[in-house]
Each structure stands twice: as structure tokens, then as C-alpha cells.
Amino acid sequence: MTLFTIKKAFHEMKNMGLKKFLKTFKFQVSYHNKKKNNKYLKKIYKEYYPYVSKTYGGKNREYPSLTKEEKNMFFFWWDGIDSLPNKAKRNLERMKELYGDTFNIVFIDKHNFKEISGMKQIFIDAFMKNHISIQTFSDILRFSLIYQKGGIWVDSTIFFTSKIDLESQLEKQSILSLGNQGMKGWFELNGEYCSWSDFFIGGRRNSLICEAMLDLYEKYLSKHKDILIYFLIDNFLMLLKLADVEDGALKRLSIYESSPFYIADHFKDELSKNNLDMIYSVPQKIDRRENYDNDNPNSIYNLVVLNGLSYEDAQKHCSM
Incomplete structure (x- = not known):
């Protein structure tokens, strides 16, 4: 474990309390255990799929032509741009180099996230009261931003080696991501599997998928108070994929042969x-x-x- 991760773990433990931190850490450790991943997925499926199927199953939404206002790339760092580590700073510079002329590069931090994302107060309160981690907060934030503004969430760890045509993907698809074969099997249920990368995900303004994701997070928080499942984002996306939300958009993601890793x-x-x-x-x-x-x-x-x-x-x- 590096000094960085030790400091980060200590900070999380201080904020969340030892008991809650240890439970969250257990979920993070099991993240790479496919058997456990799918075990928790089945629990989430049993609890929430009937609601998803009834409320969103097979539903679609029409979107107008893509406008300049929707061509956004969101880059998030809670403490602000002056606190960016060197690698993240390099990634942001590269994004601006390649996409600054076609996309609005939107930097999100603790000072502007609420105004730009329109995030519901229930999520903000949960984060401020340490009921959810910064990771879960950022998961909710990305869907809030996309739903409110339209665009692409680009994690601070992403480096663009070249300029790929994201504009036409955003125009043609209600949801986009870096689909790759390496994700297959991490989450698998009823013949469907995880085919996205949640560190790079985008969609249209008023996206039905983003609306459903925010709805599910709110329902989960209302019932459980704390969100300790590290990969809940993937669980919920799996439910939407199984329910053919947005005409099965999550089943039609572009799958890249090469790996983002x-x-x-x-x-x-x-x-x-x-x-x-x-x-x-x-x-x-x-x-x-x-x-x-x-x-x-x-x-x-x-x-x-x-x-x-x-x-x-x-x-x-x-x-x-």
C-alpha cells in the first residue's frame, strides 16, 4: 500500500468512523472477486429489478439534435484545480489540447458542483454526513451532470492518447462509454454482462438512463441510509441493461478491442x-x-x- 493510499484510507476512516470504514473497505477489497460481485448483484436484482422493470422497462425517450450546450466534458476534483496531482493535471491538459475546440471543458469542484449539476439535497446531505464516500458521491455526481447538462464524464485518471470521434457517438447514442471485452464477467446475470467503464460515461441531457440511476440511488439511500457497496453503480446499470431501458441502449455500447488499461x-x-x-x-x-x-x-x-x-x-x- 502506497503512502498516498494510506493517507487516503486514514482520511476516510476519520470521516466515516472505524466500523463503517471497515465495512466499506471489505466491499472495495472484494471488488475484484467476480463471485462476490455477482452475489451482491443478485441481491440488488431481487430488491430493485421489479421496480426498474415496471417503471423504466422497455421505455425510450426522444432527444433533439445535439447542440453546443450539450457538448460538455466534465472533469472533477473536489479540492479544486490548484490541488490537482501532476498526473491528473497532465490528463486535463491533454483533454483541452484535443477537445478544447469542440467540447466545453467543465471543471467541477466543491465550489461549483451544486450549481452546475443541480444535485438533489438528499445526496449532498448524505455526503456531508459521511453516509456515502467521495467515490459514491462522484458516481451520483456524474449522472446528475449528464442529466442536467448533457455531455461526458471523464475521470481524472483518463489520458487521451488520440482524438476519437466522441461528438458523433453522443449524437447517435443516448448513452456512451468505453466498452471493452475485459469487463465481461465482472458482473453477469441472466445472460447479460457489464460492458461499460463507469470512469468514462456520457449521455444526452434529460437522459432516461441517468434519470433512472438517480432515482435508484435515492431509493437506496431512503431505505438503507448508508451506501457502502463500492460497485453499486455497476449493479444499477446492470438492472437497466436487463430491463432494456432506452431501447436497450446499454446493450448497444461500442466495444473496443483494446483495453483502457x-x-x-x-x-x-x-x-x-x-x-x-x-x-x-x-x-x-x-x-x-x-x-x-x-x-x-x-x-x-x-x-x-x-x-x-x-x-x-x-x-x-x-x-x-
Whole structure:
């Protein structure tokens, strides 16, 4: 465990209390246990699917043509832009470089989140009273922002290796995400599986899926008071997928062949013709808590992330 994660854990424990922190930590540890993931999913399904099916099942919503006001990219850091760690700061700079001319880059922090997102007071109170963690708060925040404004939530850990056409995806789809085969099996029920990345998710203003997600979070909080399930966001999205909300939009997400974790898993590897497409075809998740420093000037991390090498320049580099 790094010094960063120790400090973060201590801060969470201080805010939440030891008993609640330990229970939340148990859920986080089990996050990578597929058997436990699906066990909790079945419990959520039993409790909430009848309501989801009755209220939202098979329902659709028509959206007008995409406007400039909906072309938003939301970047969140609670303590403000001056407190951004270097990796997150680099990710924000890259987003502005590639999308600043076509999207409104909206920085969200503790000072402006309420005004911009229109978040319900029940969620704000739950966060301020430590009934939900900052992670769950940000899960709710992303759906509040998309529902209120339209656009794409881009986690502070996301680095854009190249500019992909997000504008047309947002125009054609009521919901978008970084779907990849690596997510298959983490959550699986009744023949359907998790096919999204909640760290990169977008949709249209007044999105029915976002409305349903906020509704489910509110119902859960009203009944349970605390939200300690780390992956509740995925559980709720699975219910909406099973219920064919928005004409089955969650079943029609674009699935990328490459993984958003490729650079994180191969950061020391040398950039080569064999890995170019894996790196540049999908945005990459760079964990701010990990140390990617290395002495190889030709490593993927140094060339692509630190130096911002474009796909075209990467091709030239690999041909030398």
C-alpha cells in the first residue's frame, strides 16, 4: 500500500468512523472477486429489478439534435484545480489540447458542483454526513451532470492518447462509454454482462438512463441510509441493461478491442509497431497512485503520456 493510499484510507476512516470504514473497505477489497460481485448483484436484482422493470422497462425517450450546450466534458476534483496531482493535471491538459475546440471543458469542484449539476439535497446531505464516500458521491455526481447538462464524464485518471470521434457517438447514442471485452464477467446475470467503464460515461441531457440511476440511488439511500457497496453503480446499470431501458441502449455500447488499461499494464515496454493500435485506439486509464517512472526514453509511458506523442509521430518513431 502506497503512502498516498494510506493517507487516503486514514482520511476516510476519520470521516466515516472505524466500523463503517471497515465495512466499506471489505466491499472495495472484494471488488475484484467476480463471485462476490455477482452475489451482491443478485441481491440488488431481487430488491430493485421489479421496480426498474415496471417503471423504466422497455421505455425510450426522444432527444433533439445535439447542440453546443450539450457538448460538455466534465472533469472533477473536489479540492479544486490548484490541488490537482501532476498526473491528473497532465490528463486535463491533454483533454483541452484535443477537445478544447469542440467540447466545453467543465471543471467541477466543491465550489461549483451544486450549481452546475443541480444535485438533489438528499445526496449532498448524505455526503456531508459521511453516509456515502467521495467515490459514491462522484458516481451520483456524474449522472446528475449528464442529466442536467448533457455531455461526458471523464475521470481524472483518463489520458487521451488520440482524438476519437466522441461528438458523433453522443449524437447517435443516448448513452456512451468505453466498452471493452475485459469487463465481461465482472458482473453477469441472466445472460447479460457489464460492458461499460463507469470512469468514462456520457449521455444526452434529460437522459432516461441517468434519470433512472438517480432515482435508484435515492431509493437506496431512503431505505438503507448508508451506501457502502463500492460497485453499486455497476449493479444499477446492470438492472437497466436487463430491463432494456432506452431501447436497450446499454446493450448497444461500442466495444473496443483494446483495453483502457493497456498503458498502465505495459508502461515500461518500448513503443513499437505491434502496440500502436492498442495504445491509440482508446483513451487510457492512468492511476494517479501508481508510480510509472522509468529510465527508458522509448518507453510507452514516457513517449505517449509525458511527451504526448501523436499517432502519426509514433508511427514515424517506430519506423526509425
